[in-house]
Amino acid sequence: MEDKCGVIGVKLNSGHAAFPTYYGLYALQHRGQESAGIVSFDGFKQHTKKGLGLIGEVFKEDDLKQLTGPSAIGHVRYPTYGSINKKTVHPFNVNTRQGFLALGHNGNITNAESLRKDLEKVGHVFTTDTDTEVLVHELARNLIKADLVQAIKQTIERTQGAYSTTLIYNGKVVGFRDPRGIRPLCIGELDDGYMVASESVALDVVGGKFLRDVKPGELVILEETGLESRRITEKTPAHCFFEYIYFARPDSNIEGRSVYKVRRKLGELLYDNHGVATDLVSPVPDSGRAFAAGYAEAGNIEYIESMMKNRYVGRTFIMPSQETRERAVRLKLNPIEPNIKGKKIMIIDDSIVRGTTSKQLIDSLRDNGAEEVHVRIGAPPITSPCNLGVNMASEEELMASKKSVSEIKNAIGADSLEYLSLEEISEALDIPKNNLCTGCVTGNYPIK
Amino acid sequence: MEDKCGVIGVKLNSGHAAFPTYYGLYALQHRGQESAGIVSFDGFKQHTKKGLGLIGEVFKEDDLKQLTGPSAIGHVRYPTYGSINKKTVHPFNVNTRQGFLALGHNGNITNAESLRKDLEKVGHVFTTDTDTEVLVHELARNLIKADLVQAIKQTIERTQGAYSTTLIYNGKVVGFRDPRGIRPLCIGELDDGYMVASESVALDVVGGKFLRDVKPGELVILEETGLESRRITEKTPAHCFFEYIYFARPDSNIEGRSVYKVRRKLGELLYDNHGVATDLVSPVPDSGRAFAAGYAEAGNIEYIESMMKNRYVGRTFIMPSQETRERAVRLKLNPIEPNIKGKKIMIIDDSIVRGTTSKQLIDSLRDNGAEEVHVRIGAPPITSPCNLGVNMASEEELMASKKSVSEIKNAIGADSLEYLSLEEISEALDIPKNNLCTGCVTGNYPIK
Amino acid sequence: MEDKCGVIGVKLNSGHAAFPTYYGLYALQHRGQESAGIVSFDGFKQHTKKGLGLIGEVFKEDDLKQLTGPSAIGHVRYPTYGSINKKTVHPFNVNTRQGFLALGHNGNITNAESLRKDLEKVGHVFTTDTDTEVLVHELARNLIKADLVQAIKQTIERTQGAYSTTLIYNGKVVGFRDPRGIRPLCIGELDDGYMVASESVALDVVGGKFLRDVKPGELVILEETGLESRRITEKTPAHCFFEYIYFARPDSNIEGRSVYKVRRKLGELLYDNHGVATDLVSPVPDSGRAFAAGYAEAGNIEYIESMMKNRYVGRTFIMPSQETRERAVRLKLNPIEPNIKGKKIMIIDDSIVRGTTSKQLIDSLRDNGAEEVHVRIGAPPITSPCNLGVNMASEEELMASKKSVSEIKNAIGADSLEYLSLEEISEALDIPKNNLCTGCVTGNYPIK
Amino acid sequence: MEDKCGVIGVKLNSGHAAFPTYYGLYALQHRGQESAGIVSFDGFKQHTKKGLGLIGEVFKEDDLKQLTGPSAIGHVRYPTYGSINKKTVHPFNVNTRQGFLALGHNGNITNAESLRKDLEKVGHVFTTDTDTEVLVHELARNLIKADLVQAIKQTIERTQGAYSTTLIYNGKVVGFRDPRGIRPLCIGELDDGYMVASESVALDVVGGKFLRDVKPGELVILEETGLESRRITEKTPAHCFFEYIYFARPDSNIEGRSVYKVRRKLGELLYDNHGVATDLVSPVPDSGRAFAAGYAEAGNIEYIESMMKNRYVGRTFIMPSQETRERAVRLKLNPIEPNIKGKKIMIIDDSIVRGTTSKQLIDSLRDNGAEEVHVRIGAPPITSPCNLGVNMASEEELMASKKSVSEIKNAIGADSLEYLSLEEISEALDIPKNNLCTGCVTGNYPIK
Numbered sequence A, B, C, D: 001m002e003d004k005c006g007v008i009g010v011k012l013n014s015g016h017a018a019f020p021t022y023y024g025l026y027a028l029q030h031r032g033q034e035s036a037g038i039v040s041f042d043g044f045k046q047h048t049k050k051g052l053g054l055i056g057e058v059f060k061e062d063d064l065k066q067l068t069g070p071s072a073i074g075h076v077r078y079p080t081y082g083s084i085n086k087k088t089v090h091p092f093n094v095n096t097r098q099g100f101l102a103l104g105h106n107g108n109i110t111n112a113e114s115l116r117k118d119l120e121k122v123g124h125v126f127t128t129d130t131d132t133e134v135l136v137h138e139l140a141r142n143l144i145k146a147d148l149v150q151a152i153k154q155t156i157e158r159t160q161g162a163y164s165t166t167l168i169y170n171g172k173v174v175g176f177r178d179p180r181g182i183r184p185l186c187i188g189e190l191d192d193g194y195m196v197a198s199e200s201v202a203l204d205v206v207g208g209k210f211l212r213d214v215k216p217g218e219l220v221i222l223e224e225t226g227l228e229s230r231r232i233t234e235k236t237p238a239h240c241f242f243e244y245i246y247f248a249r250p251d252s253n254i255e256g257r258s259v260y261k262v263r264r265k266l267g268e269l270l271y272d273n274h275g276v277a278t279d280l281v282s283p284v285p286d287s288g289r290a291f292a293a294g295y296a297e298a299g300n301i302e303y304i305e306s307m308m309k310n311r312y313v314g315r316t317f318i319m320p321s322q323e324t325r326e327r328a329v330r331l332k333l334n335p336i337e338p339n340i341k342g343k344k345i346m347i348i349d350d351s352i353v354r355g356t357t358s359k360q361l362i363d364s365l366r367d368n369g370a371e372e373v374h375v376r377i378g379a380p381p382i383t384s385p386c387n388l389g390v391n392m393a394s395e396e397e398l399m400a401s402k403k404s405v406s407e408i409k410n411a412i413g414a415d416s417l418e419y420l421s422l423e424e425i426s427e428a429l430d431i432p433k434n435n436l437c438t439g440c441v442t443g444n445y446p447i448k
Helices: A018-031 A061-066 A112-121 A131-143 A148-158 A242-247 A259-274 A289-299 A325-332 A356-367 A405-412 A422-429 B018-031 B061-066 B112-121 B131-143 B148-158 B242-247 B259-274 B289-299 B325-332 B356-367 B405-412 B422-429 C018-027 C061-066 C112-121 C131-143 C148-158 C242-247 C259-274 C289-299 C325-332 C356-367 C405-412 C422-429 D018-031 D061-066 D112-121 D131-143 D148-158 D242-247 D259-274 D289-299 D325-332 D356-367 D405-412 D422-429
Strands: A005-012 A035-041 A046-052 A071-077 A092-095 A100-109 A161-169 A172-176 A186-190 A193-197 A209-213 A218-223 A226-231 A280-283 A307-309 A333-335 A344-349 A372-377 A416-419 B005-012 B035-041 B046-052 B071-077 B092-095 B100-109 B161-169 B172-176 B186-190 B193-197 B209-213 B218-223 B226-231 B280-283 B307-309 B333-335 B344-349 B372-377 B416-419 C005-012 C035-041 C046-052 C071-077 C092-096 C099-109 C161-169 C172-176 C186-190 C193-197 C209-213 C218-223 C226-231 C280-283 C307-309 C333-335 C344-349 C372-377 C416-419 D005-012 D035-041 D046-052 D071-077 D092-095 D100-109 D161-169 D172-176 D186-190 D193-197 D209-213 D218-223 D226-231 D280-283 D307-309 D333-335 D344-349 D372-377 D416-419
Touching: A005 A018, A005 A100, A005 A161, A005 A172, A005 A218, A018 A035, A018 A061, A018 A071, A018 A193, A018 C325, A035 A100, A035 A161, A046 A061, A046 A100, A071 A100, A071 A161, A071 A172, A092 A131, A100 A131, A112 A131, A131 A148, A131 A161, A148 A172, A148 A218, A193 A218, A242 A259, A259 A289, A259 A422, A280 A289, A289 A344, A307 A356, A325 A333, A325 A356, A325 C018, A333 A356, A344 A356, A356 A372, A356 A405, A405 A416, B005 B018, B005 B100, B005 B161, B005 B172, B005 B218, B018 B035, B018 B061, B018 B071, B018 B193, B018 D325, B035 B100, B035 B161, B046 B061, B046 B100, B071 B100, B071 B161, B071 B172, B092 B131, B100 B131, B112 B131, B131 B148, B131 B161, B148 B172, B148 B218, B193 B218, B242 B259, B259 B289, B259 B422, B280 B289, B289 B344, B307 B356, B325 B333, B325 B356, B325 D018, B333 B356, B344 B356, B356 B372, B356 B405, B405 B416, C005 C018, C005 C099, C005 C161, C005 C172, C005 C218, C018 C035, C018 C061, C018 C071, C018 C193, C035 C099, C035 C161, C046 C061, C046 C099, C071 C099, C071 C161, C071 C172, C092 C131, C099 C131, C112 C131, C131 C148, C131 C161, C148 C172, C148 C218, C193 C218, C242 C259, C259 C289, C259 C422, C280 C289, C289 C344, C307 C356, C325 C333, C325 C356, C333 C356, C344 C356, C356 C372, C356 C405, C405 C416, D005 D018, D005 D100, D005 D161, D005 D172, D005 D218, D018 D035, D018 D061, D018 D071, D018 D193, D035 D100, D035 D161, D046 D061, D046 D100, D071 D100, D071 D161, D071 D172, D092 D131, D100 D131, D112 D131, D131 D148, D131 D161, D148 D172, D148 D218, D193 D218, D242 D259, D259 D289, D259 D422, D280 D289, D289 D344, D307 D356, D325 D333, D325 D356, D333 D356, D344 D356, D356 D372, D356 D405, D405 D416
Parallel strands: A280 A344, A344 A372, A372 A416, B280 B344, B344 B372, B372 B416, C280 C344, C344 C372, C372 C416, D280 D344, D344 D372, D372 D416
Antiparallel strands: A005 A071, A005 A193, A035 A046, A035 A071, A092 A100, A100 A161, A161 A172, A172 A218, A186 A193, A186 A209, A218 A226, A307 A333, B005 B071, B005 B193, B035 B046, B035 B071, B092 B100, B100 B161, B161 B172, B172 B218, B186 B193, B186 B209, B218 B226, B307 B333, C005 C071, C005 C193, C035 C046, C035 C071, C092 C099, C099 C161, C161 C172, C172 C218, C186 C193, C186 C209, C218 C226, C307 C333, D005 D071, D005 D193, D035 D046, D035 D071, D092 D100, D100 D161, D161 D172, D172 D218, D186 D193, D186 D209, D218 D226, D307 D333
16 A cells, blocks of 8 residues: 655745755655656756656765755655656656746546546647646646636646645746645745645754645645745545555644544554453554554553564565465564463554455464454555555455455454444544545545 | 767568667667667557667667567667757657657757747647657647648648658658758668668668668658658758768668769769879778778779777777877877878878867877878868758867868868869769758758 | 674575575674675585675575575675675685685674784785685685584684674585674574574574574584584683674574563663653664663553654765754654653663764754653663674764763753663673673673 | 787886776777776775776776876776676786785686696685686795795796786786797886886877887886896797787787788788789778788779678677578678679688678678679688687687688688688798797697
């Protein structure tokens, strides 16, 4: 389960906007590890550096130095298996009649195909199959007869889906968010300018001050003299609640809520409403930690790590066909036998997607002598794939799309299994259910 | 002095058109060493492989295997110092409303800037600053309302400059040439299909049979069943005569003339009209060889190589600042002292551009004991830069733009120096002067 | 503070020993990230693959397939800044009169310089400045007149320092440990053979069964039919206690002790003997976690993560000179403000080396509103550099070499600071002090 | 057919010896394209840069700057298919008891195996399978008890084969040549020091003055104050005559003879003793040119190039299995049809090795309409492989090892074929036959 992207926009009064953009991208690297890019504008010319790989692989010191100018946007992109190549690295930049335009977004445009067809009818040609290129062309088309604010307004009116976007247009830096605010985007003040970013941690690392989230359907222009804002449309919000549960960093702040505190609160609810007596509670590292600490605190149960994560097992790992899957799991998550043997264990995780890892993990705990293994999940069962910016799994692959909770419990071999309900999520977040995007757990998407 | 590009188009009845395209590109590598690309079409999908570097660096065996289908075009590009990057590698390919389109050309579109502005006015955006992207967009625009032949016709009518082009459009392979036929393009028959290529040597290496040159302003569609041709426009031809003198390979055949024979004939004219008594005649390797052999034959003068070319001294060669320029010349062209000492030498070259190399070469020959050094050039003095597809030098850098022949002789330190006249060129080629592009030696360009 | 290396040796009855070696190395990657290598023997020929970088970068699937044979050794090496290059990647392999010999070790040979001089006197020449090459030559020299066991015996008698070693010699796989057992080395049984490895986690990931540690001064030959062991010498052991505190993985087992449990016990002692009243206890991630959980449990104090580690900030991170150091710390460790503000915080770490990070961390916590910041360290102050296989810092750089605990507390800005004593370490480990190497905290080294 | 290596040694009074070494290597690149290396000594430390590939690929500007000091040696190595890897790149450098030693040679040590065994008996171990490592160890061993001159003397006395060597030992630069002088080595004076090099062209490119060849069995130490020379042994010389015919550059001078002039003279002998009436004479480019020019001059026959060499077809060229070999030949050597059609042609080449290329070439000429194709070879038939430093072919692969001249003529499809005799070679060179190594054409090797 991977989030699609992270975006940044920076406008300084003077100096080199690429540097805060670069540090900000480091703080958003968890949102996309496939590729990274920065575009800056020096008042006269646009500079671009993009590449496949992690930020540390893409940018060398010389690259940063050549990204001159007080305006910049940045982008990190997630690993997918379709069309990974240099051409699809963002931001996507083009020359238009009126000047330089570059743009990156986080999300997924659901009517990209029909927008593209409309544009092709009037002669547009496309060099990639990305929705971002469609968004750029649509905006460029609207810019022929309208100013930037009007053109973005027209673009938002014609574009469906989730899109938290930053763009740079002749040096102007703009952030805008789709009318339902599905993906996050926030604004901060720097010593000498402003930043928009997918998560508040990007502000933290450059010493910025969090101001507020960009509102759904709002457009913010970062000016040297301050922020100019326009609320383009107002629809019922549909914030992705999995940002709180899994995608965002624990140290981020979204819509006024500490992600860490939300997770801890959900852990407390897991104990209060779904707890059983065990000798200890253990997180699935790293994502289960805040939940497990909350559970431990609420139940006054011993918190102990029962497995060790190997951070070096990545995509280049070679698994010969004859090896059992079980081995791969032990390479990634090795049980700490003395913490397990003869114990009743509660395992806390944020979600179950395909279920295979959960099964192997539980087998491995039992092999190491666990007496009982109970599982609690800090979210409802995922039954439907996301089409709004998350790379999940197909419907057939989602374990909960076909199995009841009791069947899942049996399939993964747990002694007991419980999930949080949507109501509990809504309670912990203090956001009404109908202001959340719940497509992946209900099948009811805010956008067709 | 570098030619801009080489192009190829192949249509087979069946099989893998990328293979003959690849071999053909090898035969055209001298026309462009910056980058190479092939696009093929398999009846359903377009496949592309492009990259910076020589053909041998860009294409691996797996790449060729994946370029499936009976239609393909290929391109090699010259080394320039402006915008070398992956995005500007040709062929340039896009998706249009009607399907896949990829295109590469050899030449220079002189009204690209104004065409681009027209396209931007109706919403087109551009990802590069190349004239090729403009050509693709212009053609795509015309394709909205017209069929392929009509759309190319409209494109040719709006496009000024030199452009020998191959394109692939939903599997159709097309070659066309600008109305004056400035850059070469020829047609050949393969065992199982057809090929268009910048030079006939590309046909030779795949066992093809040379049919004829594409006519100025002609469009040729390679069909499985044969060739379909349309003469779009007819203007006075303006063939680049430097193709015969320098750019094309000696083993190529252009407009019915053997390049080697033309050069040899020019060498004979150099002796007949400009000869002096010397002990021997020597070419500047490699380009002066055919001229020098003609001179030697006409004058019954001993042909002998008086300098050795080092083929390994390329762009990566490191020249510390304190080293004299003279050293670099000796690394590239080392005199063979026993062939020089005490001799009166006639040196034959195809052209003088900046004059610095000529001077150092003559100095070096004198240092090795040459008694006299005479120079004959197989072309008129170059006085104006080319704007139709050749990377020459700026006007200030062209030695002959400011100096008379006698001043050049003194500047390079020759005992005598003579050039061929345009009339002699016309005579050797048997082409009337007004059917040649003579911009670089007269300043009168066929296109403003 | 970096451990020098990890070693592995595998002998199977049949099959491909390189595969378990490869998986085992993944489990030991934390012991060395500079380079990795595997040498196998197929009964006739030795195969080698070594390279700079992480395991995933060094070994491709084809490499593993070509490392055929039932015998193999592997090695990972730490990042240093002296002589990193391809030549110094281990295992070090040579051809001797009697056959192929390859060897890797974990530790540091303190009399390498004098051994090298002796060997040079009789004509040996060296291609690197590593102690490993000296060890190989010394062993090869002894092999002229002795069998393998005798030659290793003679080598151990002449060699001083810490050296847990695996070697392959004409297909025989051997592990041996220096007479004091300074660095760890253990033995396990596989389905179809045996393994020696620096840590027991390497056994876990290949489904092996931990048998026992190799004894100090013991040599173990892995035979197809079982293990052959020789105790070469017996001296007072001097196990490195920092293996328990920092170097080894929490899920490893050393000398019969669970590393995780030791750390948790040390955390309990920190509370029992050094605790103060705070609102919460937080680890410095990742190494402080087990200590902090023990502290929390012993004192029934809330365990909460107060900072988030960014795993992507690595060696390629670019820090412009004008940026403050404080920024780099926030990129690596970002405070979670809602967990900090207005709180009295206890921070648990395993050690303080230079002290700069501690100071910046505490500053950063105070900036985020911490009311009090107390620090407890799970080890005694480090006053002297290690010369037995750990890359620490020079004596001047070690904060505790010149400052008292109270001075360190002031320098880093803590409200209180306490360390564990050597006695507490000894108690938690249940190992007498004089059976531990305590050089780095007392200056009394077991070897001159 | 490839020569094994090129060597250089430079000693300056002051400054950076790596620069003239680097330029000199460029002039010797034809002697080895697999790898290149330079070792310098700055009075205190040795610096090394070696790598696989051409000189331009191995050395970057920074590398050269770091190769400080007034002493340096350099090496280029040939492409082989056995053990190409980073470890076998020369010069080979080691640390000995007395200091730094690095060494490279051109040739082949025929008793390397037995020398290696002797050294292994006294404890030496080897990291490669090269004869160069054996030579280094042998010399290092002799250095234990002897000074440098004595140690080299002892080494030469024990070492059989061909070895033109340069070495650097604690900053002293030495060149020496095997007792029969099989491979070339010459001495030159620079503005500020001395150089030894495989060929005189290396002197030319740095403005050096050719002094003389190193004598067979002579050792030359380059001192700041001049040259110190010792004649170690005196045996009957056995110079490789193929250096004149093929390996050396035409602009080189060996043993007082211009290589170009020798080739031209051999071309004249080909006409005088083996000529027939043809319309023209053509070289196989590039190596046949000087021979063909001599033939043309002697016979007053028209010299004309009848085929064009494609310099871009290298090792990376992809040849699909279904393609005929004939195609590959046309890619490398394309006939110039108008020079061939209806003509009786004399083709001049320096040698025939396997004969396959000759056959395809002749076929291709006939396909292009040649009326007659005669072939003359500037050397005797090669009947035996070289074991003294040339990578030729196995005996079975050598066409002349099994076929008479008349059979070869038929096999390659020539109308006539004649070779030069050894007597003619001896005459042209003005060197007695018994002072030449004639192993490859007689099977009588100077060394067993």
